[in-house]
Every structure is written in C-alpha cells, then in structure tokens.
Amino acid sequence: MNSLWSITLATLAKDIRLEWRSKDALNAMLFFSLLVVVIFSFSFDPLAEESRHIVGGLIWVAFLFAAVVALNQTWARELRNQVLDAYRISPAPANALFLAKAMGNFIFVGLLEALMTPLFIVFYNLRALGPAWQLIPVAVLGTWALVVNGTFFAAMSVRTRSRELMLPLLLFPISIPAVLGMVQATTAILTGEESARFWIVLLLTYDVVFTTACLALFGAILHAE
Amino acid sequence: MNSLWSITLATLAKDIRLEWRSKDALNAMLFFSLLVVVIFSFSFDPLAEESRHIVGGLIWVAFLFAAVVALNQTWARELRNQVLDAYRISPAPANALFLAKAMGNFIFVGLLEALMTPLFIVFYNLRALGPAWQLIPVAVLGTWALVVNGTFFAAMSVRTRSRELMLPLLLFPISIPAVLGMVQATTAILTGEESARFWIVLLLTYDVVFTTACLALFGAILHAE
Amino acid sequence: MTISDPSSATRSSGCVVVKGLIKQFGRFAALRGVTAEFAAGKFYAILGDNGAGKTTLLRTLAGLSSPTSGEVSILGASPRAACRDIGYMAHPSLLYDEMSGLENLRYFARLYGIAGDQRCEQVIRAVGLDPKLARPVGQYSQGMRQRMSLARAILHDPQILLLDEPFSNVDMHSAREMVALLKSMREAGKTIFLVTHQASLLAGAADEFVWMELGKIVDRTRSIPPDFPAERAQ
Amino acid sequence: MTISDPSSATRSSGCVVVKGLIKQFGRFAALRGVTAEFAAGKFYAILGDNGAGKTTLLRTLAGLSSPTSGEVSILGASPRAACRDIGYMAHPSLLYDEMSGLENLRYFARLYGIAGDQRCEQVIRAVGLDPKLARPVGQYSQGMRQRMSLARAILHDPQILLLDEPFSNVDMHSAREMVALLKSMREAGKTIFLVTHQASLLAGAADEFVWMELGKIVDRTRSIPPDFPAERAQ
Amino acid sequence: MKRAFPILAVLTVVFVAYGFYLGLFVAPTERTMGEVQRIFYFHAPSGWTAFWLFFVNLIASVVYLIRRNLKADALAVAAAEVGVVFCTVVLVTGPLWARPVWGIWWTWDLRLTSTLVLWLIYVSYLMLRRFSGSAQTPVLAAVLAIFGALDVPLVYFSIWFFRTQHPQPVIGNGGSLDPSMRPAFWTNVAAFSCYGALLCWARYRVELMHRNVEEAYALESLLDEGSSSGADTRPAYRGSPQ
C-alpha cells in the first residue's frame, strides 16, 4: 500500500513536471477549448430564449470532446521509446500507474473546465436559477466519471490500430449514463425547475462502480502483451 | 496539366484501394459518427420544441468533429515509413498530391454525412419547412469548405508535435465563416423562416478563395523541410 | 520473494532455463520449441538472421511476452516474480526523451524502491557518462543514448542482463567501450545475454555463441567459426 | 529539362559538387562547412561516428533538406531540378506497408511517368525478389524490405544513388548480396554514395572511403586503414 | 452430445415454422393497431434472445479472465456477434412498428434507448476485437465486456428517470397479454431462443475451427522450415567449427 502511493505520487509528479516543462499540450488544450466554445456560440445562437435549456448539453459536450483529445495523449509519453515496457518489467504495482494517470488527467481536464466555464458564462449570459453550489459536486463527479474510464480505455486503445479513433468508440457508449447525469443535473440546476439530487446520486454510483472496476482490471490490461 | 491529373487519379485510386482493402477505418468512422449523433441526442433533448432551431448547429458541429477525426488520418499513411519523402524527391507536382487527398477526404466525409443525416432526421424527427433541395448545394459547398482547408492544415499539423491537437487549432479559426454559413443556411432551410441564398453565396466564395489559396501554397508546405 | 542473493544464484547450475518455448503470432510461430539451459555468470552472445526470433526470446525471458506454450524459469522463478533480478535493454531506449539522464534514472529507481541519487549517479558514471549532464535524453547522440539505456538496465543491480542489439547504429568507438563495460560486469558475476548482428565485436568477450535460426537454437559454440561471416553468407 | 543522358553525366568531371555546406538545427550545426567534389561512376562509402552528419549530408544531396548556407550541384543542376537522376534510400523504407512490392513500385513509377509494369518487375528481379509475391511489404522480413527499398530507389534508373545505412539490422547474408548488386551497378556507370557503420562489408567494393566527423569531411582514403576499427576507436 | 447440434437444428426449424404460422395466421388481429401488431411475435422474442446472449457473453468473459481458457473466449465472441444480430432485429422491427402506431420512427424512451445503448456497447466490443493485435484481443475484449455489463443497469436507471413511452411489460404478474395471443408468443419465444442458441453454437464451432486453422498454419511453419519466406531461403547453417 505504501509503495502504491509512493509510486503513484512519483509518477504523477513526473508527469506534471514534464507537462509543465513544455506547457505545449496545456496551451494547445486551452486554445482548443476556447475554440470549441467559440464554434459552439457561432452554431447555437447564445441569445435565444431557449439557451438556458440547451447550455447544460453544450457545456458537457464541449468538455467531452476536449477531454477525449486530452485523454488520447495520456499514454503517448509512455509509448514513445516504449518506456511502458520498463514499467511492466519493474516490480511497481500496475494500479500505481493507473491512479497517477487518472489523477493527472483529472487535474488537467478540471483545469480546462475551470477555464472554459467562465467563457460559457460570458458567452451565454448564464445565471443559475437553482442552487448553484451543487454545480461543484456535479463537475467533480462528472469529470472523474469521464476521466477514470477515459484513462482506462485509452490504455486499451493504445494497443489497437488507429488509436486516436478507438478511444471515443470505447468511451462514448459506456459513458452515456454519466453524460446523461451531468447534462440533466446541470440543466436542473441552471433552470431551477427540478432537483438534481437523483442525477448526483447516479453520478456517484457510476464513479464508485467504475473506479472499482478499473482498479480491479487494470493489471490485466497492462500486462496483456 | 496532363501529368497533374494522371498523378492525382493514381494517388486517389491508391488511397481508395487501400481504404477499401481494410475497410476498418471506414467502419470505425461510421460508428464514431453514429456515437456522436447519439451523444448529441442525449445532451440536447430532441423532443424539446426548440430543437428545430438548434438542429442546424448540431448537425454541422457533429460533422465538424467527425471530419476533424477523419482529416487527422489523411497523412498518416504517407508518414509511416516516411513515404512522403519519396513523393517529395520525385518529379510529380505537389498539387496532384493535394488534390488527391482533398478529393479522397471529400468522398469520405461526404459518405459520413450521407449516413449521419438520416439518423439525425429519425432521431430529431426532422422535416424541412423551406426548400429542401437547397440542402444539397449547402452540403456540397460546406463539406468542400471543411475538407479543402482541413486537408491543407492537416499537412501543416503533421509537422508539429502533438499532431492530432494541432489540426483543430489551425482549422477552427479559419473555418468560422464557413461554419456560420453552413449553420445559418441549414437553419434557414429547416425552419423556412428566411432565404438561404446569402449563405450559399458566402460558402461558394469561401470555397473558391480557399481552394485557390491551397493550390497556390501547397507546394511550399510540402517542400518545407 | 525471489532469490535475490547473488551467491545462491551463482550456485544454481541452470540460472536461466527454458523448456519447449513456442511463441505464435497469429499464423506465424516466432519461437518454435526452444529448450536450453544457461549457466550463471556467463556471457552469451545470441546470433542469427533477421526474424530468427532473437528479440522474441529476449522479451519472453524478460517477462514482457508470454509464451504460447513452454516454460521459462529465471533463478527458479517465473520472469515476473524474478523481475528484480532481470535487467532488460531493448532496441528502443525505454527512456523519457524529455528528461535528463539522471532524472530518468531517479524515476526508475523509485519503481524499484531504491532511495537516493547515489546509486543513479554511480551507474551513470559506470557507463561513462556525466551525471551532471542536464541535456534531455532526446538530444543525446545515439551512442550516448545506448549507454544511458544500459545504465537504466543495470540500475537495480540485476543478476541477469538481457541486451537487444545494443550496438545497432552505434559507432565502433562506442561499441568497443560498451563491450569492455560488459566484460567487467561479467567478471563481477552477472549473466549476460546479448543479441547482435556484429558478432566480431564480441570475439574475445563472449563465453558462448548461441545461434538461432527460424525460431530455434540450432547451435552453441565456444567461439565464432573462423569462416564467419563469409561462410554463413554463401 | 535536366541532364538525363548518362554519357554527358560521365563526361563531367565533378558529378556531385558541394561547396561550404552548413546546416543548422537550432543552435546545433549538423554540417559545418562541407566542401567536396565527387566524380561520376564511383562508389563512395561515407563513414563516421553517430551524429557526424552523414544522414544530413545525404538528405541535402537528395534535396530533402535545404542547407542553411552553401551550394549543392548535382550534374550541374540543383537537387530538385536533377530529381530524375537521384535515387535515395533512407533508413525508413519509403514504402507503403499495406501494398505488395509490385503495387508499391507501380505507384512510384506513375510519379516518374514510367508506364507499364515491365520496368517494375525487372527492378524487383534485379534486387533478388519475386515480383509475383503478393504479401504486403509490411510483412516482409527486414532483409526483404531493404531490398525492396533499394528497388524503389533504382526504379527510374537514376545516375546517382544515395543510400543511408542499407545494412542496418540486416543479416550478413542479405548485406553481402546487396553489396554485390551495388558493385554491379557501379560497373554500369552509376555513382553511389553509401553511409554505413559496417565499413568492412565494403572492403573490396568501394572506390573511396569518405570520413566524416562533427559535420565535416575529415579524410578521404582509397581503402580502409588496416588498423580499423581499433585505431579510430582509441 | 454429438447429436445435440442436429437435434437443436431440427427443433429450431420446427419451432420457427410453427411460430411463424401461429403468429401470422392463427393469432387474432389486434383491435387498435391492426395487422402491424404481428411484428410483436418476432420483436419481443428477438429482444429476449439478444439479452440472454449478452449474458452468455458476460459469463464467458469472466470465465476467460479467471481461467484464461481460449474456448471461453471463443464462446464470448460467438455470443456477442449473434446477440448483436438479434439486437439489430429489435432495433429494425421496433421503428417499423412505431411508425404506424406512434407516427414516428423513434422516440427517446427507456426501452428503446437502453436497447440502442446496449447495441452500441456490443458493437464497440466487436470493433475492439477487430482492431486489436491478435495476442491481447481476448483480455481486452473480456475486460470491455465486464465494463459493458456494469454499465447496463446504470443506463437503465438513468433513462428510467429520464422518460418512458414504450409499453410496460405485458408478460408476468398483471400482464395484459391477451390469452389468445399467448400460444403464438410463447412458441416464438421458444423458436427465437432455439435459433439464437443454434446460431451461437455454430458460430462458436466456426470460431474454434478458425483457431485450429491458424494453429495448423503455425504448426506448418514449425515443420517446413520457412520455405515460404521467398528470398530468405538459404542453406541452413549447421556445422560447428571443428
């Protein structure tokens, strides 16, 4: 257990350090997210009366696409020069690697969201009519839902031909309940028409179930040849 | 001129043959597009009254994301084993390669659209209230607008680190007028509230301008080291 | 958990034992029944034509590839269980291009539970590089990269070294230096497996030359045949 | 448009001339003033340590890389203008993995305006492969792939051949066969530039050994120094 | 055991023919929907068959992960493929029925949507199998199957809360299925189940044979010393120096 955490932290620290050193991916992702918001506001008239009803969907679809692009890069660094093989022959536990990557992605995607949300608010003139604080658990649970499965499936899709394409193919069908939960919860909070309670519980269940599954099965994926 | 066309056709034929031989990429792309439509319908309630107003935007945003994924694969085959270098040292004209790739992408993305459109119609229960035949020039001009710049920028972005991310960063800003044209024209036709004439002319102009620019500048891109 | 005491390793007769190893890739069998026993503390050179299965054999010994059938025993355990005793150097560097050599080793040391920079610096010096070098590994020359890759493989002081074409694309000068280093490691009691196409480089160094062909070990000789490579090329 | 008549090529004294070639990658200069003249119809072996600039020189001659300063003249023209006279074989194969050898060559023949399969089949046979082989190139062995890569380079019957490490990761047998083929092409009047780390393979074949070091040509010798590689490695 | 397959085949033919006859000619015409309601006899049984095939896939996947038994993997592929076929039948007959009775092809109701999601999950499963390199396919696929199975209840609950329009179950306690329709319905359930089992079994056997063929090819390459490799053929080196 001790070595699990120590190696998780070492790996996470290494990833963050490398990301920070180049900042390329970070800047590119931020710009990409900005572009998605802009393209969306060109495509969906932000002034229309109905925008409060669709903006929950807009936000999460934008996050989803941005996240897929980011998640696809998760293992890129480990595959260059096949460094992953060095991990595989070491005595380090597989789950340490998974946790580090998932946590790294959570920080990264969370950062994106924190920067895109104000843009959405400005572009769409948003103001929550329901209890706004509930948006925080929705964002945290929703992001973890995307990221935990995304990290896992990214590890699977790098084993396949046409890698970049494979991740959404695996991730989207499994994520449908999570996407529904995030969108409905956000819409409920923004419109204040109904309670988001059920959707938050759904997201929580989803997170617990799939985090457990990922941790139980990641070893099999990593050591599958 | 003669050799331009003969080489364009030879390259296009080669690409189509290889694509057809595996069909994997094609199937994967079709499934991806289906997933995008499904995710969109989960995020944007198709039963809602306002959906006819936003569906023009939804369709084109979905096409845009699918197209970016497809366009990113454009040069993948030429980069493996650096075959592109073999093209560069041959006496074949640069524009033949560009035209072949752009035409290949047009066929591919067009195919995707032809298969996604019925899904949108079924899922969103669409029926055009304006002159529906105008959707065809809009689709052709809009697709070429995405594809011609997409092919060009894909060629630029393969030279950079984090390739997949680079294409949307280059393509989206330049495409904003085209996206606006496509979305507005489609919405106008679907709602029948106004004429799409202006937007179609805009798309036509956009296509002419950027096709010329791409053909004039592709040689520089290809031979840039 | 595994026999990590060097003395016991040297005592056991067959330090690496493979029995009836078969590895299939779809329709193609890369290993076609490899049975062999290798003694501890020897330097084995593995030679053979392209596609003979040398890389596949090494990956199987390292536990990176699981055989379709057959058994591998490393110091009496499975390759995964014996992972602390195995050092593996692949054709790609298995290093992060963006980090310096020391930073790389520091990270891998954590994976093996080795604390402190001392061991990392010592290993870097052992392969003839400067631990202070701040350049990222991606900017190293090929020769430097291969040395650093070797440093990574020997970081946790493994008993058994598996090296896959360490000299490919390396100039003669660097190659000779690496051979000298390996020789000294063999003196120190390590067992070394080295795949190469440049057998002549190992003339004085290797204890045994293992010839592979079409997924099998076809011969084991004490020295390179005097007529090599002319003979084999006819 | 270019001098494609072989007789005129052989007549000119300096068939490949470079003057004060400098190539910088950011802060690093890979070529640091290369000036040389190479005669037509000779076989040049280019030798040197890793990072000496051999690949960079070859890419510049092929017109794939433009020098930061300096001049290249191939048969009196720029590399781009002389492209029909240049055959280039890089370290990667420059072939489509998914197509068979013949399909590959057929496509490249179109790029050079060569009609018909005849020439393609002839070239494939020349490198010792079977034009009927339907397997995609991706499934070839390394040796076969290198041969096919050579076939692509000589498809349009160029006067000048630039070959970058054609023997790397190739077994001795295939390497010797390729050398024999190159020898026969040299007899036919082609000019050959070949980069390798295995100089001994070219002992009887090359007319001149060009030694590079740190981006410069430091020596040109008629034969390999007898004490190579031990001498240069000290 | 050897005769089980032909017996199942005969049983399938009998049931399918009889169920077809009952469904189209014997069962009464529904009062409000009319003849189109007869789709029901093929629609619901296909759905049930798809469900239990996906369940077989899950069991086989779990068994594979624990035992690493390649036969379990072969059964998993077979069940997933045949399940996707039956699920496709539901997704085609449903809209064909919906159009005349609801006036629309599709609506975002619980049963429809969850069926669609189920279909998507298993298509992505088949995609993964196609795209991954040979050696690791079974592991990756088995893992994905487990993820898919975990997802199904979540999908169901999330959409249940979302909206419902599809007819509530008509079988079981308080079911509203007219007694005169029962024989036709149950015969078709038996028919589709047999048919599904038959197809799955056949596919499983084909898959095993396919793997045996691969095995044989590999074995052949073990025996004839790679004479297939074209230019690579050369006299083998044997002699050690004397």
Ligand code: HEM
């Ligand atoms: C449009 C797409 C449709 C889909 C994807 C679909 C899906 C399904 C599925 C999966 C089942 C079997 C599983 C179950 O029993 O819960 C089923 C059963 C059934 N469907 Fe549909 N359906 C569709 C349309 C319709 C329509 C239009 C009707 C009639 C108005 C209908 C009536 C029934 C009935 C009566 C059952 C049997 C219910 C039971 O007792 O289980 N379905 N459907």
Ligand SMILES: Nc1ncnc2c1ncn2[C@@H]1O[C@H](COP(=O)(O)OP(=O)(O)OP(=O)(O)O)[C@@H](O)[C@H]1O
């Ligand atoms: N992942 C794989 N999938 C399919 N075939 C493979 C795979 N790995 C290796 N092979 C095949 O197995 C055979 C043996 O490969 P291996 O890499 O072990 O040869 P090698 O002796 O190392 O050759 P080289 O000298 O070229 O490195 C080759 O024919 C190769 O094509």
Ligand SMILES: Nc1ncnc2c1ncn2[C@@H]1O[C@H](COP(=O)(O)OP(=O)(O)OP(=O)(O)O)[C@@H](O)[C@H]1O
């Ligand atoms: N695109 C590039 N960007 C930056 N540096 C480069 C690039 N290409 C080459 N270099 C550097 O230029 C130097 C010369 O490289 P080059 O590939 O020509 O060497 P080489 O003699 O072919 O070596 P080797 O024997 O390893 O192939 C090297 O130090 C290399 O790092």
Ligand SMILES: [Mg+2]
């Ligand atoms: Mg190898």
Ligand SMILES: [Mg+2]
């Ligand atoms: Mg080089």
